[in-house]
Amino acid sequence: MSDLHDILDKHVGGDGRAPGAVGLVARGDRVEVRAVGVTDGEDSAPMARDSIFRIASLTKPIVAAAVMTLVDDGRIALDSPVREWLPELASPGVVRTPESPVDDVVPAARPITVADLLTFRAGYGFPGDFSLPAVAPLFTELLQGPPQPQAVAAPDAWMAALARIPLLYQPGQAWLYNACSDIQGVLIARVSGRPLPEFLAERIFGPLGMTDTAFAVPAADLGRFTGYYRAGAPGSAGLELVDAPDGQWSTPPAFPSGAGGLVSTVDDLYAFARMLLAGGTLDGHRVLSPDSVRQMTTDHLTPAQRAASTLFLEGQGWGFGGAVDVEAIEPWNVPGRFGWVGGTGTAAHIVPSTGAVTILLTQLELAGPSPLPSAMHDFWRYAANA
Structure with a gap:
């Protein structure tokens, strides 16, 4: 029977596949994490649990949570x-x-x-x-x-x-x-009245211990930062380097993008997921009210709005910052599952009804909003049966 390492390894290395990946599947106290491949091309360091990735649109639920802290504050x-x-x-x-x-x-x-x-x-x-x-x-x-x-x-x-x-x-x-x-x-x-990076650090990252999540990677941590790639020209088996570890994320940007600008690690994202599953609190630190978590993870779209958005949502609904599964389209689409995918080859979801968390971080840019790559489907299928 395949384990998580086998699932990830099948989609890593050579023939236009990502150089490496980190995956996490958790249900309650049982947590499985595997890192495979390398961080930045053939001669770079082995991928590790603390490797840093550009998480792209996984930024969205984090920023939505920050908005909800202002709602909780009455601002x-x-x-x-x-x-x-x-x-x-x-x-x-x-x-x-x-x-x-x-x-x-x-x-x-x-x-x-x-x-x-x-x-x-x-x-x-x-x-x-x-x-x-x-x-x-x-x-x-x-x-x-x-x-x-x-x-x-x-x-x-x-x-x-x-x-x-x-x-x-x-x-x-x-x-x-x-x-x-x-x-x-x-x-x-x-x-x-504060820059977005400062506000996120104070209200989200600090309380949750998300020490590697930011809009830029400090020089001391660039050795853990992964490269970012896209598939080469049609007919090519190689990859095109989009951004190296010392590239665009090595200095703070003028515009900190709430849509896709953050970098993070699997454990930082796991901390954010556990906070949502626990109703807004983690290790005694209250980040959100239970009602704000409920609002975030509830579908707010009408059936007509869902039907008109199939390029991105594929039949799902939308909460605040992430999709909400409303029906079991595939084995992993558990009604109520909340989360999203990032265009840099990332995905993170929670299932409130079961306490499950799934996080997949790769370095390979998605070819488009749909269909999603087989690596994500295989990962979610494994997680659904784990």
Whole structure:
């Protein structure tokens, strides 16, 4: 019978596969962790449990949790209009139809709220059709897409650019991917009066002991940092290096991306997962209220919104910062399972009903939002039967 090492090893090394991977499967007190392959090419160090990865969109649930700390503090409410802190979004225009040019707009029917940002229904983001006119500026003006931290403008300039882009849908109307998490990061900084990295360190990372999670890797830890790759040109068996350990994450960025900018380790992410499973508390440290955890891990979409978002969600719902399984599409899709995947080849989920945690960290960029790679499917299938 295969163990976790065998499952990971099958997808590592040569022929366009990731150089290495770390996986964790936990249920209650039983925790299985395996590291296979190498950190950065053939001649680098062996992969280890404390190797550091770019976690991409696994940043999203962490930033959503930070928003909820402000809700718990009474600084903001889910129904609060964000215009008080984000005046750039006080009077957004909305394209008349999703297919309309960017200058054919109507006023927003109501203000954008904190809940709209958390549920990805503010009107900004990626639909299933990337060719729509109002989608293009997200790439050209905001550099939404694969993380490139040193290329993005500072938050105030980024928000000024966002204000020039119309909403694709009216607030609350449709689920759209990605951009709302970056806006959440700016919201946190402005409400708290502190840079996002400082706020996360104080309210999330410090209490949970997430010592290796940040927007950049200190020089002393670069030896544990993994390379980041994508598959080579069609027909090529090799990999293309996207970012080396001493590359874009070796210095703090001007724009700390709430959508995909963090680095982390399997144990740091496990600490965050255990906090959610325990209702917001870990080792005596209260990070979130139980109600905030419940809000995060509950599906907030209508059936029509789920049906329109199959490129990213594949039939799932959406909580705050992560997907929520609403039906058993595959053996691993346990109703209530909460979590997400990252475009750098990462995935992390919890199953509140069973106390299960699954975390997979690789270095190989996803080819697109769907279908997900066989390595993730094999890992989840193993975890479902472990």
